Each structure stands twice: as C-alpha cells, then as structure tokens.
Amino acid sequence: MHYDIVIVGGGAGGLELAAQLGRKLGRREGKERILLIDRSGFHIWKPTLHEVAAGTLDVHQEGLSYPILGRANHFSFHLGELSALDPVAKRLTLKAITAKDGAVLVPERSITFTWGVLAIGSGSNLFGTPGAETAHLLERTEDAEAFHTRLLATFMKASFAPERTMGVAIVGGGATGVELSAELLEAHRALLESLGAEQRFRLDITIVEAAPRILGGLPDKTSAQATVALERKGVHVRTGAKVIAVHADRLETSLGDIPADLIVWAAGVKAADSNTGLGLETNRLNQFVVNDRLETSAPGIWALGDCAGCPWKDGKLVPARAQAAHQQASYLAKALLARLRQARVEEPYVYKDFGSLVSLGENKGVGALMGGLGGPNFFIEGLVAKWFYVSLHLAHHKAILGVGKTATLALARLLQQRVAGRLKLH
Ligand SMILES: Cc1cc2nc3c(=O)[nH]c(=O)nc-3n(C[C@H](O)[C@H](O)[C@H](O)COP(=O)(O)OP(=O)(O)OC[C@H]3O[C@@H](n4cnc5c(N)ncnc54)[C@H](O)[C@@H]3O)c2cc1C
Missing domain, CATH: 3.50.50.60 (FAD/NAD(P)-binding domain)
Structure with missing residues (x-):
C-alpha cells in the first residue's frame, strides 16, 4: 500500500494538517493521496482531557470519528499504531489490531509513502x-x-x-x-x-x-x-x-x-521511549530533532507538535502546547503544498507565543496574551479569559469542521448540558 503523504497521529496538530492538505489536494485529486493514521478511532482535543476526567465533558458526545472527518476533509484514514519506521525505504509498520480477547482482527501492516509527517504527541515525565x-x-x-x-x-x-x-x-x-x-x-x-x-x-x-x-x-x-x-x-x-x-x-x-x-x-512532558528506535535523531525527551523547517534527520520526513524538538529562542525548544501544534500544522501544510508545486517556502517556522490561558472552572479563567492590545504582556482574567480559552477549542474545531458545523456542535453541546446537566455521573 502506498500513499503520497502519510501523517501519523491525528491530534491537535496532525488532524489539522490532514484536513488542510485534504481540502486543498484530496478534494481535486482524490482522498487516496493523503493518509492519516491514528491508534484511536476517534479524535478528542487533548486539552479537554481534564474535563473528561472530571466528568464535565462526555467523551462519546465530544469525540469525532476519523473516517467521518476524512470523508468531509478528503483524506483517507487507517486505524493503527506505529511500531516501526524505515526512514530510507520510507516504509512504516503498524501493529496488528486485536480484539479484547487477543484475537487478531487485522494483522501487522506495512505502508510506503513519498512524504511522511510524525505528529504522535507526548506523554508524562x-x-x-x-x-x-x-x-x-x-x-x-x-x-x-x-x-x-x-x-x-x-x-x-x-x-x-x-x-x-x-x-x-x-x-x-x-x-x-x-x-x-x-x-x-x-x-x-x-x-x-x-x-x-x-x-x-x-x-x-x-x-x-x-x-x-x-x-x-x-x-x-x-x-x-x-x-x-x-x-x-x-x-x-x-x-x-x-x-x-x-x-x-x-x-x-x-x-x-x-x-x-x-x-x-500531571507533571512533566516526555515523548514515547519507542521514538528512539525509529531510525531518526531524537533528544533527551525522546522528541524527534527537527530543524526550523520541521524536517527530521531523514529527508522527506517531518515532525510537528509535542513529538518534535523544534528550536525556538535562547537555546530553548518550542513548548509542548496545542498552540504550537496548530501553528506548525499550518506552516507544514503551506510548505508541503509549495513543494508539490516545485516551489519552496522560504521562511522558516517561527513559533509565535500568543500567551497562555488557564481555565479555573465554568466561568473563570486567567492568563496573559502576548503582544496584543495591552503591550507585550496583556493580562486577562475572569469570564473574558474563560471565553478566550473556549475560543481556542472552537478554533480547533473550525480548522477541521468549518464554521457551520462548529457552531452547530457548540449549540448541540449547550442544549445537551441544559437538558442532562453538565456532570456525567455514569
Ligand atoms: C489535560 C491537558 C490540558 C492541556 N491544556 C492545554 C492548554 O490549555 N493549552 C495548550 O496549548 N496546550 C494544552 N495541553 C497540551 C496540548 O494538549 C498538546 O500540546 C497538544 O495536544 C499537542 O498536539 P500534538 O498534535 O502534538 O499531539 P496530540 O494532540 O497529543 O495528538 C497525538 C495523536 O497521536 C496519536 N498517536 C500517538 N502515538 C501513536 C502511535 N504510535 N501510532 C499512531 N498514533 C499515535 C494519538 O492517539 C493522538 O491522536 C494540555 C494537555 C493536557 C493533557
């Protein structure tokens, strides 16, 4: 099986990249050109996991199925967990898919690709x-x-x-x-x-x-x-x-x-130990070392988001944030589409820190926006901060669903909460 562009990991960054490339490329040339792979069958925006944990967000209501997202955004999807990579042959291996009783449903598979993007996130340290x-x-x-x-x-x-x-x-x-x-x-x-x-x-x-x-x-x-x-x-x-x-x-x-x-x-961020065995250069946090164009040590393979150790400023790396994964997905979509036209995006990727917001519950937030209205560090709190915080989630949905469906989903969620309550007790 061969695909032109394979993206492994459909999280905050990988899914947005697949959607952007699919809408530009797959729509015209067929969704067989772009393949998204994830070990899960549905997508949840990771910054909402604490809400799932507390029961204030219902994962089955919030989750979006990858095959359906693929159909809407013109990319193909395979369920599977990356287990090996041959960066020279441009071939990756996905683990066998097994049922709960251990029975093999789908045997181990290999997929070859022309260009590969790793967006497999990170875990805890x-x-x-x-x-x-x-x-x-x-x-x-x-x-x-x-x-x-x-x-x-x-x-x-x-x-x-x-x-x-x-x-x-x-x-x-x-x-x-x-x-x-x-x-x-x-x-x-x-x-x-x-x-x-x-x-x-x-x-x-x-x-x-x-x-x-x-x-x-x-x-x-x-x-x-x-x-x-x-x-x-x-x-x-x-x-x-x-x-x-x-x-x-x-x-x-x-x-x-x-x-x-x-x-x-909930302390520390570290990428998977298995990243070190994929034939690519990694750092002490098991992130794939990338340059300022998000290229890994193997030509034709890029990495983005938490799994990428990308240079930033003062010797620091780009922080592991949804904001960075989102920006890198947009950068890479532009760079890969330019390459397909035999052109080159001249500008390197530069992380723009727009600040950080922290939710302190239903109607409260706190945070600082950078370089905005109030100068280099604009402090906001309360309901305004909470709304800015919520808008980041909506921006992610907009990137993969478009404006209309995002608005419908937000309304549906609101109505569901009105009827069934905000807390999931089962
Ligand atoms: C509770 C919580 C709250 C957070 N809050 C914020 C916040 O407020 N603001 C912010 O900017 N950031 C926040 N973050 C960090 C943010 O979630 C991450 O920085 C962001 O999700 C990284 O995006 P990513 O695409 O690199 O990886 P992820 O979003 O983690 O996606 C990785 C994807 O890869 C898949 N995958 C992993 N391994 C494999 C494999 N071997 N094979 C196939 N698929 C694989 C996973 O299933 C997943 O879908 C928070 C994180 C947590 C846990």
Whole structure:
C-alpha cells in the first residue's frame, strides 16, 4: 500500500494538517493521496482531557470519528499504531489490531509513502519517581475515562464513609494540574447539588509542585492570580515540595506526606521511549530533532507538535502546547503544498507565543496574551479569559469542521448540558 503523504497521529496538530492538505489536494485529486493514521478511532482535543476526567465533558458526545472527518476533509484514514519506521525505504509498520480477547482482527501492516509527517504527541515525565506509574495519568482518552470511573467510585465511597472526606493529590502545578483541580471542584459542587445532606462530603484537593510557584511557564501575575483563586476555592497549593514516592494511599513529599484517595500525575512532558528506535535523531525527551523547517534527520520526513524538538529562542525548544501544534500544522501544510508545486517556502517556522490561558472552572479563567492590545504582556482574567480559552477549542474545531458545523456542535453541546446537566455521573 502506498500513499503520497502519510501523517501519523491525528491530534491537535496532525488532524489539522490532514484536513488542510485534504481540502486543498484530496478534494481535486482524490482522498487516496493523503493518509492519516491514528491508534484511536476517534479524535478528542487533548486539552479537554481534564474535563473528561472530571466528568464535565462526555467523551462519546465530544469525540469525532476519523473516517467521518476524512470523508468531509478528503483524506483517507487507517486505524493503527506505529511500531516501526524505515526512514530510507520510507516504509512504516503498524501493529496488528486485536480484539479484547487477543484475537487478531487485522494483522501487522506495512505502508510506503513519498512524504511522511510524525505528529504522535507526548506523554508524562515520571522523572524515575518510585510508584509514579501507579498514579493516574492524563495522556490518552482511556486514561481520562479510567480516572473518571475511579472518581465516581470514590465519590460514592466518600458519601457513605463516616469521615465524609475525600482526598485528591495532583502532582504538578502546570496548566493540566491547575485546570484539573478547578474542574474537580465543579464536578464535586454539581454532585453535592444532587445529594441529600446526610450524604454530602468534603473534597480535599492538594496540588504539589516542586518549583516555587504554580504555572511556572506563565508570567508571575498569572501564577499569583491562579493561586489566590484556587486557595479561595479551598485547594491546597504546596509549592517547593518534591515528590519522593507515590504510594497507594498517599504522596510522600519533601514537605511531608499527603494522604489521598486519588493521585494524578500531571507533571512533566516526555515523548514515547519507542521514538528512539525509529531510525531518526531524537533528544533527551525522546522528541524527534527537527530543524526550523520541521524536517527530521531523514529527508522527506517531518515532525510537528509535542513529538518534535523544534528550536525556538535562547537555546530553548518550542513548548509542548496545542498552540504550537496548530501553528506548525499550518506552516507544514503551506510548505508541503509549495513543494508539490516545485516551489519552496522560504521562511522558516517561527513559533509565535500568543500567551497562555488557564481555565479555573465554568466561568473563570486567567492568563496573559502576548503582544496584543495591552503591550507585550496583556493580562486577562475572569469570564473574558474563560471565553478566550473556549475560543481556542472552537478554533480547533473550525480548522477541521468549518464554521457551520462548529457552531452547530457548540449549540448541540449547550442544549445537551441544559437538558442532562453538565456532570456525567455514569
Ligand atoms: C489535560 C491537558 C490540558 C492541556 N491544556 C492545554 C492548554 O490549555 N493549552 C495548550 O496549548 N496546550 C494544552 N495541553 C497540551 C496540548 O494538549 C498538546 O500540546 C497538544 O495536544 C499537542 O498536539 P500534538 O498534535 O502534538 O499531539 P496530540 O494532540 O497529543 O495528538 C497525538 C495523536 O497521536 C496519536 N498517536 C500517538 N502515538 C501513536 C502511535 N504510535 N501510532 C499512531 N498514533 C499515535 C494519538 O492517539 C493522538 O491522536 C494540555 C494537555 C493536557 C493533557
């Protein structure tokens, strides 16, 4: 099987690239020209995984099927997990697809390509911490769903336990940890509204961060505002605390033990170990080393998003953010289409940091926009920040669905919430 352009990974970056190329190329020349491969059959925008975990977003309502997206955007789709790559022969191998009982549904397959793009994202960095692998992660949809199932069970247990308290410890005070804590508070509040007084229980959330402040990658003011907002809501923010080990019922930290019914690891970003065996140059975070045109060490193979170690400024790499994956997808679509016309996009890829926004629950956000209305660092908070935050998700949907369908989907979601409530309790 051969395709002209194969994109592996249909996440924040890869799916947008497939949609852009498909609409330009596949529409005219047939969707057989572009192939998107993903190990999952449906797409969820990764920055919403904390909402899936808390149950404030229903994955089955939110998920978009790749084959349907392919039909609308004129690209082909194959379900499969990349297991090997021959960068010289331009051939990749996908693992066999098996049923739950282990029966092989589709055997291992090989696909050859003219140009390849790797957009397979990243996972967490456990920093070799003993027991960290037993904590919940938020890397994949399955992780978020597993957390949600466990959360509901723990909610149930706490509502009947004599002490009526439940503890959640979140390792990592980055955007993921902060947003998850806010979303869990929302879920708890919504649940309490449905419980009788005799079943109500307290939720104790602790964020553990080794650095002196949470949201370390964001301006001081954003971090300070988020800390105040979280503490006001009752979240314990423990900064300067290094996690020594993760145990079944507690976190062992340099500032003492933190008892917890649920422990989430939301610290650090690291790409898959298997990336190092694909015959491409990788860095210490297992990212594919790319130049400022997103080219890997093998000609004809590009990488984008979290899995790409792309140079930025002051010796730093482009941060692992949806914003970067989105920009790189647009850059690469332009560059590949130019190449097809035997032209060359002269400008290298330059990451433009438009700032960062963090959601602090249903109607609240906080963040800083860069180089905008208020100068180099324009601080926003509250409902405005939350709306800017939501608009990023809508922008992603617009890139893959177009304006009309995005608006319809947003309206459908709103109506569904009005009817069934925001919290998914099953
Ligand atoms: C809870 C949470 C909140 C976040 N919030 C924000 C935010 O507010 N703002 C922001 O900018 N960023 C945020 N991020 C980071 C953001 O999600 C990532 O930077 C972004 O999704 C990276 O896009 P990507 O396309 O590189 O990878 P991903 O979106 O992770 O997509 C990778 C895709 O590759 C597929 N894949 C992986 N391995 C294989 C394989 N071997 N074979 C086939 N397919 C494979 C996966 O199934 C997935 O579809 C958040 C992340 C999390 C977890």
